[in-house]
Amino acid sequence: xxxxxxxxxxxxxxxxxxxxxxxxxxxxxxxxxxxxxxxxxxxxxxxxxxxxxxxxxxxxxxxxxxxxxxxxxxxxxxxxxxxxxxxxxxxxxxxxxxxxxxxxxxxxxxxxxx
Amino acid sequence: xxxxxxxxxxxxxxxxxxxxxxxxxxxxxxxxxxxxxxxxxxxxxxxxxxxxxxxxxxxxxxxxxxxxxxxxxxxxxxxxxxxxxxxxxxxxxxxxxxxxxxxxxxx
Numbered sequence: 001x002x003x004x005x006x007x008x009x010x011x012x013x014x015x016x017x018x019x020x021x022x023x024x025x026x027x028x029x030x031x032x033x034x035x036x037x038x039x040x041x042x043x044x045x046x047x048x049x050x051x052x053x054x055x056x057x058x059x060x061x062x063x064x065x066x067x068x069x070x071x072x073x074x075x076x077x078x079x080x081x082x083x084x085x086x087x088x089x090x091x092x093x094x095x096x097x098x099x100x101x102x103x104x105x106x107x108x109x110x111x112x113x114x
Numbered sequence: 115x116x117x118x119x120x121x122x123x124x125x126x127x128x129x130x131x132x133x134x135x136x137x138x139x140x141x142x143x144x145x146x147x148x149x150x151x152x153x154x155x156x157x158x159x160x161x162x163x164x165x166x167x168x169x170x171x172x173x174x175x176x177x178x179x180x181x182x183x184x185x186x187x188x189x190x191x192x193x194x195x196x197x198x199x200x201x202x203x204x205x206x207x208x209x210x211x212x213x214x215x216x217x218x219x220x221x
Contacts (some may be wrong), residue, residue, distance in 0.1 A: 035210075037158075044215040045150070045158065045201050060209045061115065099205040100148035100163035102170070107157060 002026035002103045004095050009108030012085055020080040020108055022095030029071045033098050034078040036069065038091035039107075046091070050099070051078060063089075085112045116141050116204050118213035126221040127192050135216050137185040137202035146206035149178055149187045152199045161200075162187065192218070 008020040022034065029051075036048040049059045049069040057069050068081040078095060092107040117140040127133045137147070145165035150158040160169040162178035165185060175190040189196055197220055202213040 037212075045152075045203075045212045047203070047210040047212060050210070058208045058210075094157055099210070100160060100203070101150075101158070102160045102163075104157040104159075 002097065004097065004103060004105035006093060006095050006105045006108035009093065009110045011111045011113065013114050014085060014087060014112055016085050016112070017081070017083045018085070018110060020082060020093055020095075020110070022078045022080075022105060024076050024078070024097075026103075027097060028073070029076050029078050030073045034069075034071065035096045035098065035101055036078075036080050037094045037096060037101070038089075038110075039094070040088070040091045043091075048093070049080060082110070085110075087112050115209060116143060116207055116211050118202055118204055118211050120200075120202060120213035120216045122216060123214070124217045124219065126219055128221045129194060130191050131221075133189040133192055133196075133218055135187045135200055135218070137180075137187070137213050139183045139185070139204055139206075141207070142182050143204040143206035145181050146204055147178075147180070147185050148203045148205065149176075150201045150203065151196075152201065158201065189218075 003025045005023045035050045038046050051057050051069045066084045071078045090112045094107045095105050097103040119138045121136045147165045149162040152158040166178045177188045179186050200216045
């Protein structure tokens, strides 16, 4: 059974950092696309980043230079390092498998506030 | 960036009726388009990928069509569990982008 479980969210001040983690079971992260998508309170979905099986990474313009996606094949996890956080980064952050995301986690909430 | 525009923003439909949602891409995305359903407090659920292929376990009343820049999601006979938000997403070019969403509510 495929499962994705996000962790690492929390309350952080503007300019702060967090490391979000996506623990996966039922497939191997090294052989799959893994994506991060976020959703601000009451708003729509926003694609954030993806890591390819080959290791290539891509980012939304709104997070480029501040967010970094990486994976740990030994732990079967995909992390999203989020830095220089802004108020507008407040959202539920979901990880999902694939370019068209067939499997999703339940999300982790990041709140950026002073 | 490819902009995805969904219409209408809200669709009011009676149970048993047909619902048709549209999604327009600002550039040609071929058939690299997915549809998702989201209910309050839940993660999104993949309905359609490749513009017209139903995901695993998705009922046949959901169908997708289109290619290039114009796409449609049709729910042939709305059930109570279908009242939700719906999003399209293109995965043809970076950055991947979602439409703004469409809400299907009870008339």
